[in-house]
Amino acid sequence: MATVTAPKFADVKVGDALKPLKLPPISRHQLALYCGGSGDHNPIHVDIDFAKKFGFKDVFAHGMLSMAFLGRLVTSWVPQARLRSLGTRFTSITWVGDVITVSGKVTGKREEGGEKLVDLEVKCTNQNGQDTLQGNATVALD
Numbered sequence: 758m759a760t761v762t763a764p765k766f767a768d769v770k771v772g773d774a775l776k777p778l779k780l781p782p783i784s785r786h787q788l789a790l791y792c793g794g795s796g797d798h799n800p801i802h803v804d805i806d807f808a809k810k811f812g813f814k815d816v817f818a819h820g821m822l823s824m825a826f827l828g829r830l831v832t833s834w835v836p837q838a839r840l841r842s843l844g845t846r847f848t849s850i851t852w853v854g855d856v857i858t859v860s861g862k863v864t865g866k867r868e869e870g871g872e873k874l875v876d877l878e879v880k881c882t883n884q885n886g887q888d889t890l891q892g893n894a895t896v897a898l899d
Contacts, residue, residue, distance in 0.1 A: 763835040766866070766873040766898040775861035775877070778830050783818050783855050791822050818851040823890045827879045830859040835896045841874065845892035849883075856884040861894070872897045 785803070792798050797819055800807040808816045824845050831840060851857060858881070865876035874895050881890040 761833060761836045763839055763896070763898055766875065769863055769866065769875055769898065771863050771865060773863040775830060775834050775879075778826070778833065778859040780826065780857045780859070783851060783853050783857065785816070785853055788816060788818060788822075788853070791819055795819065795821060797821065815853055817853065818855075820847045820890070823847070823851055823857070823881050824892075826857060826859045826881055827861075827890065827892050827894070830861055830879060831877065831894045831896065834861075835898070839896045839898065841872075841895040841897055843879075843892065843894045845890050847889070848891055849887055849889040851881070851883065851889045855889075857881050857889065864893070873899065 788802050792803055799819075801811065801813070802816050802819055805816055808814075824843075827845060828840075828843055831843065859879070860882065861877045861879040863875055864878045867874050867876070875898055877894045877896065879892045879894055880888050882888050
């Protein structure tokens with residue numbers, strides 16, 4: 758795995774965009790693997806008959822899988838040890854077959870508790886331009 762080098766605090770500006778991360782379409786296989794890896798075996802994510810019984814057109818991705826995508830975006834910009842917070846709000850369902858793009862931008866810079874902090878707005882967006890997850894993160898830089 759490649760080592761991530763964080764940008765310098767002085768070089769980061771409010772409005773700067775993180776390099777977007779475009780993911781492959783969500784697959785049933787991915788959801789089954791996530792069930793095993795996360796311990797979340799809710800059949801709504803893998804059993805189409807179960808999902809339809811509750812009025813859904815198909816199974817859909819775990820919200821925490823999308824949150825992991827946000828974490829992946831941030832930790833592709835700075836090493837994980839520099840992450841100070843990550844918060845999200847689920848805004849729409851991520852369906853099987855959706856192509857998710859994860860993006861972020863710098864919304865603030867500050868010094869607090871002896872650290873130089875950068876605030877980010879992050880989100881997951883599907884192929885139709887609909888946000889499925891919105892969030893924020895704070896990272897510490899040198």
